[in-house]
Amino acid sequence: MTALSAAGLSAIAPQLERLAIEVPSWAYGNSGTRFKVFTTPGTPRTVEEKIADAAQVNRTTGLAPAVALHIPWDKVDDYAALRRYAEDLGMTIGTINSNTFQADQYKFGSLTHADAKIRRAAIDHHLECIEIMTATGSNDLKIWLADGTNYPGQGDMRQRQDNLAESLAEIYAALGDEQRMVLEYKFFEPAFYHTDVPDWGTSYAQVAALGEKAKVCLDTGHHAPGTNIEFIVMQLLRLGKLGSFDFNSRFYADDDLIVGAADPFQLFRIMAEVVRGGGLDEGTDLGLMLDQCHNIEEKIPGQIRSVLNVQEMTARALLVDQEALAEARGNQDVLAANAVFMDAFYTDVRPALAEWRESRGLPADPMAAYAESGYQARINEERQGGQQASWGA
Ligand code: AOS
Numbered sequence: 001m002t003a004l005s006a007a008g009l010s011a012i013a014p015q016l017e018r019l020a021i022e023v024p025s026w027a028y029g030n031s032g033t034r035f036k037v038f039t040t041p042g043t044p045r046t047v048e049e050k051i052a053d054a055a056q057v058n059r060t061t062g063l064a065p066a067v068a069l070h071i072p073w074d075k076v077d078d079y080a081a082l083r084r085y086a087e088d089l090g091m092t093i094g095t096i097n098s099n100t101f102q103a104d105q106y107k108f109g110s111l112t113h114a115d116a117k118i119r120r121a122a123i124d125h126h127l128e129c130i131e132i133m134t135a136t137g138s139n140d141l142k143i144w145l146a147d148g149t150n151y152p153g154q155g156d157m158r159q160r161q162d163n164l165a166e167s168l169a170e171i172y173a174a175l176g177d178e179q180r181m182v183l184e185y186k187f188f189e190p191a192f193y194h195t196d197v198p199d200w201g202t203s204y205a206q207v208a209a210l211g212e213k214a215k216v217c218l219d220t221g222h223h224a225p226g227t228n229i230e231f232i233v234m235q236l237l238r239l240g241k242l243g244s245f246d247f248n249s250r251f252y253a254d255d256d257l258i259v260g261a262a263d264p265f266q267l268f269r270i271m272a273e274v275v276r277g278g279g280l281d282e283g284t285d286l287g288l289m290l291d292q293c294h295n296i297e298e299k300i301p302g303q304i305r306s307v308l309n310v311q312e313m314t315a316r317a318l319l320v321d322q323e324a325l326a327e328a329r330g331n332q333d334v335l336a337a338n339a340v341f342m343d344a345f346y347t348d349v350r351p352a353l354a355e356w357r358e359s360r361g362l363p364a365d366p367m368a369a370y371a372e373s374g375y376q377a378r379i380n381e382e383r384q385g386g387q388q389a390s391w392g393a
């Protein structure tokens with residue numbers, strides 16, 4: 001494998017320096033499958049402790065300056081104080097994730113529900129999330145809906161789309177000038193017959209009707225197997241409607257594994273389209289978020305590994321020799337074009353990135369630096385008693 005040279009790295013450094021990844025507060029809590037949630041020593045008991053853990057990821061990598069919150073899991077009395085707490089740790093509050101998937105009243109839907117009273121409650125929840133955004137300095141509201149049906153005939157799919165449009169319009173109208181809404185899609189789960197926002201086309205149709213401040217959120221685990229995700233990335237960037245990613249990886253369904261773990265080549269292909277579509281250019285508003293759960297591995301190192309994987313694949317994507325690629329494409333030289341692409345993918349960027357980190361005052365090996373920092377031993381000791389956070393709390 002060819003290794004990236006120092007000169008090669010300095011050519012891509014300006015874009016690489018802009019890489020900022022948002023980590024999810026729920027990644028630091030215990031999580032599991034529907035079979036078992038294993039507890040881990042040192043797991044946070046409060047949102048402050050989750051933010052403190054997220055700050056470790058940023059301290060060791062310089063890549064993760066924002067932490068996404070989930071409401072109501074991360075509710076506090078004083079959001080301005082929470083913002084200051086985060087800022088003192090060098091962090092900002094990122095996306096506010098709404099939650100209409102755990103209350104009994106949402107059993108048959110939320111923003112799409114047939115009953116106007118339930119829709120009202122769901123809209124009000126989002127209006128509260130916007131207030132939290134204002135108080136925390138967050139710019140993005142992320143909406144993922146568990147809405148859907150399990151059996152053909154159960155619901156009026158058409159009416160539910162209309163309900164969704166109306167509900168979203170009211171939420172959209174409450175956004176401030178600097179605030180945005182991103183609508184996440186998912187083709188199944190928890191509903192198994194139809195989902196109200198199953199695909200990027202539906203999300204696009206809904207957000208396009210709202211205006212400039214509404215965009216699509218693409219979770220890399222939310223597609224049918226075999227879907228060409230980078231094509232969707234290309235298309236949404238082309239349309240100016242890709243708001244953010246929820247990065248994770250999957251072998252089967254919505255596995256929420258460490259990003260780049262299951263298919264590093266797919267992550268490379270996605271990042272190549274991000275680069276192509278201007279997603280790393282100066283002034284870009286594309287959000288790069290993680291949406292993951294660390295069920296059996298340690299959570300903070302799991303997040304460190306994830307952001308490093310994104311950085312490595314971004315570096316490789318930036319290495320694609322665009323001139324050579326254009327020439328090969330111009331000559332209809334299929335194999336040469338593919339070879340240019342693969343050369344970038346097969347470049348080992350790790351030694352060069354380690355040196356670059358050091359030159360910027362960061363640890364060459366963030367995983368080792370975290371292991372040696374003593375932070376884990378300290379929180380294992382300190383965080384005894386209280387209620388450990390879990391997915392959903
Ligand atoms: C659910 O499948 C989605 O990926 C959402 O992004 C969800 O809000 C997140 O997993 C945390 O609940």
Ligand code: ZN
Pocket residue numbers: 144184219246291
């Ligand atoms: Zn997601």
